[in-house]
Amino acid sequence: MIYPSPCPFTAPITPQAGSRIRSQSCLVSSMSGSDHTGFDLCWVTPDPGTHLRTSLSPKPPSNACPAALPPPLTSLHFDPWVAAGGPGAVSGAVHTGAAQALCCSLLCSMWGRMRLLLRTAELCAPKLPVTTAAASSGSSPAVPMGLPWHPARWGSRFHVPPSAEAVARPVGICSMMKLPVQDSAVGLDAAFVGVPLDTGTSNRPGARFGPRQIRAESSLLRRFNGSTGAAPFDSLRVADIGDVNVNPYNLPQSCRLIRGAFQDIVGSGCVPLTLGGDHTITYPILQAVAERHGPVGLVHVDAHTDTADRALGEKIYHGTPFRRCVDEGLLDCGRVVQIGIRGSSYDPNPYKYSRDQGFRVVPADECWMRSLVPLMAEVRQQMRDRPVYISFDIDGVDPAYAPGTGTPEVAGLTPAQALEIIRGCKGLNIVGCDLVEVAPMYDVSGNTALLGANLLFEMLCVLPGVKTM
Ligand SMILES: [Mn+2]
Numbered sequence: 001m002i003y004p005s006p007c008p009f010t011a012p013i014t015p016q017a018g019s020r021i022r023s024q025s026c027l028v029s030s031m032s033g034s035d036h037t038g039f040d041l042c043w044v045t046p047d048p049g050t051h052l053r054t055s056l057s058p059k060p061p062s063n064a065c066p067a068a069l070p071p072p073l074t075s076l077h078f079d080p081w082v083a084a085g086g087p088g089a090v091s092g093a094v095h096t097g098a099a100q101a102l103c104c105s106l107l108c109s110m111w112g113r114m115r116l117l118l119r120t121a122e123l124c125a126p127k128l129p130v131t132t133a134a135a136s137s138g139s140s141p142a143v144p145m146g147l148p149w150h151p152a153r154w155g156s157r158f159h160v161p162p163s164a165e166a167v168a169r170p171v172g173i174c175s176m177m178k179l180p181v182q183d184s185a186v187g188l189d190a191a192f193v194g195v196p197l198d199t200g201t202s203n204r205p206g207a208r209f210g211p212r213q214i215r216a217e218s219s220l221l222r223r224f225n226g227s228t229g230a231a232p233f234d235s236l237r238v239a240d241i242g243d244v245n246v247n248p249y250n251l252p253q254s255c256r257l258i259r260g261a262f263q264d265i266v267g268s269g270c271v272p273l274t275l276g277g278d279h280t281i282t283y284p285i286l287q288a289v290a291e292r293h294g295p296v297g298l299v300h301v302d303a304h305t306d307t308a309d310r311a312l313g314e315k316i317y318h319g320t321p322f323r324r325c326v327d328e329g330l331l332d333c334g335r336v337v338q339i340g341i342r343g344s345s346y347d348p349n350p351y352k353y354s355r356d357q358g359f360r361v362v363p364a365d366e367c368w369m370r371s372l373v374p375l376m377a378e379v380r381q382q383m384r385d386r387p388v389y390i391s392f393d394i395d396g397v398d399p400a401y402a403p404g405t406g407t408p409e410v411a412g413l414t415p416a417q418a419l420e421i422i423r424g425c426k427g428l429n430i431v432g433c434d435l436v437e438v439a440p441m442y443d444v445s446g447n448t449a450l451l452g453a454n455l456l457f458e459m460l461c462v463l464p465g466v467k468t469m
Contacts, residue, residue: 160223160233169219175240176275177218177457182239185270189236190463192273192456193265194243195258198439199251200280200317204406206439210449211243211275213404213440218453228423229468230461238460241265251316255284262288266432271463273456276436278406279306282391283321289432290330293387296431297335298322299379301421302393303342303409305361307353318406318437326357332386333358337379339372339421340364340396343409364396364412372417376424383428390425390433390459392418394452402451404443415451419458426462433459 161177172178176192185191194211201207223233232238244261246254262285265272274285279302290296300306300322307326308319315324325331338354342364351361360382362375395405398412413421438452460466 156234158233158235158237159239161221163223172219174212174215174219176215176453177221177240180239182241185241185265185268185272187237188239188241188268188270189465190232190238190271190273190460191241191265192238192275193241193261194275195246195277195281195285196243197246197248197251197254197258197276197281198278198406199248199254201278201406201439202311202317202319204439204442206404206441207276207278207406207437208248209440210277210436210438210452213446213449214275214435214438214452214456215240217446217450218457220450221453221457224469225458225461227419228426228461230466231469232457232460232463232466234469235465235467236460236463251280255280255316259284259287263291266292271430272432272434273459274432274434274436275452275456276434276438279318279321279391279393279436280316281321281436282434283316283324285432285434286321286325286330286389287328289387289389290325290328293431295329295332297332297383297386297388297428298337299383299388299390299421299425299428300336300338300393301340301391301396301413301418302338303340303364303395303412304393304407305338305341305351305354305359306393323353331357335383335386335388336360337362337382339375340367340413342411364409367413367417368411372420373424376421379424380427385429387431388425388428389431390422392422392433392435392455392459393437394435394448394455395437397451402438402443402448404440404448405437406439406442407437415454418451418455422455422458422462425459428462430459430463435459 159180161179162172167178173181175181179192182188182191185193194215196208196211198205198207198210224231244258246257248254258281262272266288272285274281276282286296304319306319306321307323309315309323311317311319322331322336326333336354336357336359338359339362341351341361351363354361360379367375394402395408396413397415397418399405399408399410401415402408402412433456435452435456438449440446440449443449
């Protein structure tokens with residue numbers, strides 16, 4: 001519901017501005033630096049189910065307010081669905097397409113006015129049913145322009161990404177596939193979760209921004225996998241559960257935080273699909289996964305084996321996760337395959353450690369100009385029906401396709417081979433997946449993050465229980 005200009009900030013904004021500004025808004029604090037008035041808001045958009053309660057409500061930690069923000073640009077939108085449906089957690093809701101309106105003093109001074117308007121919004125919120133045609137066809141319901149939308153299931157029993165036939169692509173909170181955001185994995189079969197940590201990076205940093213960029217590019221993804229027929233959102237309850245609150249100043253502590261977060265996720269019976277982050281994060285994730293499932297098989301796609309013992313005296317960084325996993329007995333070593341390995345090395349026999357553990361190492365040059373479908377048939381035999389984890393380092397793919405990463409190596413896999421690998425995992429007992437090492441700033445095209453988003457969707461499509469239409 002769009003109110004006619006209750007404030008003087010009415011200049012139009014471009015459709016793309018919203019997600020970009022949201023991405024940058026992590027820098028903004030909760031308190032106005034000038035009058036120290038707190039606010040308690042939830043940023044919402046009027047599309048179904050995509051509201052974000054956890055990141056800004058209740059009050060986020062605060063320090064300074066940015067000194068100067070560009071001029072605010074938008075009119076106010078109120079979403080009566082959130083106002084009516086979530087007043088316990090959210091005392092009000094406001095959508096501004098522009099986080100310039102996050103200019104704290106502006107919000108603080110406007111808050112009384114907003115509350116008044118929200119009460120009005122609650123009173124006049126209409127109920128919009130999903131149409132019968134939509135429920136039977138799976139297509140999007142017709143939604144009258146200018147009215148708020150209720151959280152429709154788009155014909156499924158579960159959460160479904162909104163179709164761009166009814167909700168414009170740039171509309172909505174920037175969650176993975178614009179799925180609803182929840183603050184825990186309870187009740188979910190699978191969850192997208194970000195781990196924005198890159199303190200373990202050895203070369204170019206930046207993977208801490210991977211989750212945000214992957215989410216942004218994922219707005220292009222649609223609900224069905226047209227190639228395989230997979231219908232994950234008609235099969236599983238899926239949501240985005242936000243990010244692990246890592247400490248970029250303290251890598252060991254971050255590992256403990258990640259382990260704890262994933263103990264909760266897998267403990268609730270949910271399969272995590274993780275948006276990295278550098279590859280360090282797979283070590284604490286596998287600690288939590290193995291705690292529940294026992295030593296797991298591993299399908300590991302990467303340019304590097306990530307089995308170094310230490311660097312500069314440190315045993316934890318993004319070159320060591322699988323050595324640490326072996327040390328702690330987290331892997332069923334006869335059921336580990338490493339695909340796409342290549343590049344120069346410090347050791348004349350760089351795969352010796354892996355092979356001594358019983359891993360199968362498939363160097364990239366054995367994959368060149370071949371279909372990997374036969375390889376994956378062998379991998380399925382190797383994995384049998386026991387628990388398997390998929391860890392996909394985007395640098396396994398050639399830097400021509402995925403330049404946005406920290407340690408690129410030439411002559412890697414193609415995106416088509418990456419799809420063959422993941423689709424070849426269908427039928428395996430997959431208990432978790434990650435997609436790591438996307439560092440968006442080295443790829444102005446966004447293609448690396450777009451590929452990462454697609455690979456995560458493909459992982460979702462091969463999870464146990466996903467039906468084929
Ligand atoms: Mn790696």
